[in-house]
Amino acid sequence: MVIAGDAQQAEGNRDEARTQYDLARQADRPGLIGWHATLRLARANFDLREFGQAMSDIAPLLGASLPVEIRNAVLLLRGEAAYHAGDYTT
Numbered sequence: 001m002v003i004a005g006d007a008q009q010a011e012g013n014r015d016e017a018r019t020q021y022d023l024a025r026q027a028d029r030p031g032l033i034g035w036h037a038t039l040r041l042a043r044a045n046f047d048l049r050e051f052g053q054a055m056s057d058i059a060p061l062l063g064a065s066l067p068v069e070i071r072n073a074v075l076l077l078r079g080e081a082a083y084h085a086g087d088y089t090t
Contacts, residue, residue, distance in 0.1 A: 001020050001021070001023045001024035001027065001037070002020070002021065002024045002033060002036055002037050002040065004020045005017045005018070005019075005020030005021040005024065005037070005040060005041075005044075006040070008020055009040075009044065014044055014047070014048060017040075017044055018041055018044045018045070021037045021038075021040045021041035021044060022037075022041055024036075024037035025037040025038045025041060029060075030064075032067075035061060035064065035066060035070055036070070038057060038058065038060065038061055039058065039061070039070065039073055039074060039077070041057050042054040042055075042057035042058045042077055042081070043077060045057060046077060046080065046081055046084075049084075051081045051082075051084040051085035052081075052085050054077065054081040055078060055081045055082060055085060055087070055090075058074050058077060058078055058081075061074045062074065062078070078090065
């Protein structure tokens with residue numbers, strides 16, 4: 001489902017990509033695939049200028065024990081989304 005979301009994203013079908021990422025996230029929430037899907041869903045929402053939603057999407061990842069590469073991507077996206085949402089404290 002993550003790959004299907006990536007394919008939809010590449011074709012410009014952002015809403016369908018978000019649907020595929022959400023399905024992948026629900027299928028494997030506590031696992032590596034679920035983490036990647038959650039991050040990609042948040043990035044898709046960020047690209048659509050839904051900054052608050054992007055922050056909500058990645059919130060569960062902040063408390064998870066993630067690999068360093070994913071944690072860094074999550075923190076970077078959270079900071080960018082917070083800035084654009086006007087949440088300067090975050």
